[in-house]
Amino acid sequence: MQASWIAVDWGTSNLRAWAMGTDGILAHGSSDKGMGALKPDQFEAALLDVVAPWLGNRTLVLACGMVGARQGWVEARYRSVPCTPTDPAALMRVQTQDPRLDVRIAPGLSQAKPADVMRGEETQLAGALALYPGFDGVFCLPGTHSKWVHISAGEVVSFQTFMTGEMFALLSTQSVLRHSLTAEGWDDAEFGAGLSDALSRPERIAARLFSLRAEGLLHGMTAPQARARLSGLLIGIELAGAKPYWLGQSVKLIGATKLSALYARALALQGLQAESLDATACTLAGLSALHAQLKD
Amino acid sequence: MQASWIAVDWGTSNLRAWAMGTDGILAHGSSDKGMGALKPDQFEAALLDVVAPWLGNRTLVLACGMVGARQGWVEARYRSVPCTPTDPAALMRVQTQDPRLDVRIAPGLSQAKPADVMRGEETQLAGALALYPGFDGVFCLPGTHSKWVHISAGEVVSFQTFMTGEMFALLSTQSVLRHSLTAEGWDDAEFGAGLSDALSRPERIAARLFSLRAEGLLHGMTAPQARARLSGLLIGIELAGAKPYWLGQSVKLIGATKLSALYARALALQGLQAESLDATACTLAGLSALHAQLKD
Numbered sequence: 001m002q003a004s005w006i007a008v009d010w011g012t013s014n015l016r017a018w019a020m021g022t023d024g025i026l027a028h029g030s031s032d033k034g035m036g037a038l039k040p041d042q043f044e045a046a047l048l049d050v051v052a053p054w055l056g057n058r059t060l061v062l063a064c065g066m067v068g069a070r071q072g073w074v075e076a077r078y079r080s081v082p083c084t085p086t087d088p089a090a091l092m093r094v095q096t097q098d099p100r101l102d103v104r105i106a107p108g109l110s111q112a113k114p115a116d117v118m119r120g121e122e123t124q125l126a127g128a129l130a131l132y133p134g135f136d137g138v139f140c141l142p143g144t145h146s147k148w149v150h151i152s153a154g155e156v157v158s159f160q161t162f163m164t165g166e167m168f169a170l171l172s173t174q175s176v177l178r179h180s181l182t183a184e185g186w187d188d189a190e191f192g193a194g195l196s197d198a199l200s201r202p203e204r205i206a207a208r209l210f211s212l213r214a215e216g217l218l219h220g221m222t223a224p225q226a227r228a229r230l231s232g233l234l235i236g237i238e239l240a241g242a243k244p245y246w247l248g249q250s251v252k253l254i255g256a257t258k259l260s261a262l263y264a265r266a267l268a269l270q271g272l273q274a275e276s277l278d279a280t281a282c283t284l285a286g287l288s289a290l291h292a293q294l295k296d
Numbered sequence: 297m298q299a300s301w302i303a304v305d306w307g308t309s310n311l312r313a314w315a316m317g318t319d320g321i322l323a324h325g326s327s328d329k330g331m332g333a334l335k336p337d338q339f340e341a342a343l344l345d346v347v348a349p350w351l352g353n354r355t356l357v358l359a360c361g362m363v364g365a366r367q368g369w370v371e372a373r374y375r376s377v378p379c380t381p382t383d384p385a386a387l388m389r390v391q392t393q394d395p396r397l398d399v400r401i402a403p404g405l406s407q408a409k410p411a412d413v414m415r416g417e418e419t420q421l422a423g424a425l426a427l428y429p430g431f432d433g434v435f436c437l438p439g440t441h442s443k444w445v446h447i448s449a450g451e452v453v454s455f456q457t458f459m460t461g462e463m464f465a466l467l468s469t470q471s472v473l474r475h476s477l478t479a480e481g482w483d484d485a486e487f488g489a490g491l492s493d494a495l496s497r498p499e500r501i502a503a504r505l506f507s508l509r510a511e512g513l514l515h516g517m518t519a520p521q522a523r524a525r526l527s528g529l530l531i532g533i534e535l536a537g538a539k540p541y542w543l544g545q546s547v548k549l550i551g552a553t554k555l556s557a558l559y560a561r562a563l564a565l566q567g568l569q570a571e572s573l574d575a576t577a578c579t580l581a582g583l584s585a586l587h588a589q590l591k592d
Binding site for chain 2: 070078110111112114115116117145160161162163164166167170171174175176201202203204205206207208209210211213214215217218219234237238240241242243
């Protein structure tokens with residue numbers, strides 16, 4: 001089975017690849033050889049491990065994500081906003097040993113002030129715009145580093161990144177709060193309480209975090225309650241900071257199903273209905289749009 | 297050399313002990329056997345490792361800190377504020393195998409709403425009040441979990457804990473920001489900029505944190521600059537949340553020298569002069585005051 005081209009989403013912790021035919025996906029493969037685990041001369045072998053069965057004489061491989069970072073395979077320099085999310089002319093070609101590979105990496109986007117960067121999300125944005133041509137408004141991409149992106153006339157006008165997901169992971173597994181939380185379990189009321197607390201008094205965030213520990217010790221707050229409250233506090237302070245992005249705006253979410261549902265609920269509590277798009281579908285749509293532009 | 301009594305500061309990560317004579321400190325010892333590394337039946341041996349050379353027939357050992365936590369040697373239940381920082385009648389006696397030991401643990405303090413707890417700091421507060429009898433105002437105890445404490449008529453009226461030190465440690469060594477920071481180095485201007493940024497726009501904290509990474513990638517912000525800015529942002533959001541504690545108040549700092557100097561500088565930038573007391577001196581003064589009360 002030979003692919004007409006190959007789509008690759010290559011992040012810090014893993015690599016996912018799709019063999020694409022004229023009618024869509026032919027096959028899917030993945031590995032845990034993310035950019036974070038590889039030296040520059042190890043990327044080609046890591047890619048071949050997954051895509052070799054799909055190669056013809058010379059096959060186009062379109063990749064996005066941290067593979068194009070300074071510490072990645074080859075640096076694909078950021079494009080500066082305002083600009084379209086992706087541009088076929090800006091793809092970075094990679095020299096490979098194997099002549100069957102024609103690898104090109106999509107660059108990320110940068111913003112000078114407030115200083116900000118993205119890598120991988122620009123391709124999801126391009127895919128979302130391919131799915132909703134002419135959309136003007138805001139995309140929210142929840143995750144380790146959540147992004148809020150203002151789109152107008154097909155261009156990224158501005159964006160802002162929040163360390164919400166990474167803070168949740170660090171606080172719930174590495175900090176003193178780990179004694180008060182569980183890995184699973186949930187409580188909707190506590191999520192709402194944390195959200196409202198952080199939105200109304202964002203300056204108290206560092207004190208409200210420690211209160212989770214004290215609430216467990218003194219008032220028997222359960223571990224699932226503490227986990228939901230922590231999530232509410234952190235998403236709440238994100239929404240407080242991102243208010244100019246969502247207040248009175250048309251917002252669509254791009255992310256993993258469960259996390260997007262949480263953000264949709266948080267926004268609904270502020271009176272805003274936000275549709276959710278699947279992140280992987282957006283990535284594939286974005287790479288496919290790039291592929292179609294290359295053929296034009 | 298025999299101690300007339302022994303002072304012990306026993307925290308999560310280490311144990312420090314002082315042999316006390318009628319004229320003050322006779323000897324000092326310490327070990328890394330903190331409460332976090334010990335099971336209940338291992339505390340006595342860990343204590344003897346350090347204090348055995350100082351024991352007479354029966355020697356009073358006054359201890360404070362996490363040794364009295366639920367996961368410690370014996371739980372010394374929190375006393376509820378408002379109350380004096382310490383109370384000789386509330387010391388928790390510990391049953392020991394060795395008849396030479398007469399161990400008593402000072403309990404921490406709790407506050408019902410907003411839920412909060414302290415263990416160890418109450419003894420520093422008692423010491424500070426012994427050094428400044430009649431002080432009415434606010435103590436700030438910067439550290440892993442910084443505390444702000446309102447004192448009136450010799451009692452702790454209210455207090456609030458901020459996870460500032462722990463967040464700095466996690467973000468600077470475990471998060472994506474570790475690539476942008478150094479363990480050492482400093483920049484006063486960036487500290488002031490981060491402080492002012494967080495104080496004026498506390499809701500943007502999660503975005504301002506990620507900006508440190510982007511400033512390094514895009515604008516060549518140096519690692520010492522990023523470290524100072526991170527410190528300024530985190531102390532700034534603490535000052536924003538603790539404003540009712542310091543605005544127009546008389547504030548004294550109790551902490552390690554370098555960290556207290558940073559908080560003093562941050563408060564000075566808000567127009568407030570805060571004197572600094574040494575944390576260890578306060579702990580010893582607090583345990584000595586308890587000892588004097590026991591003899592009365």
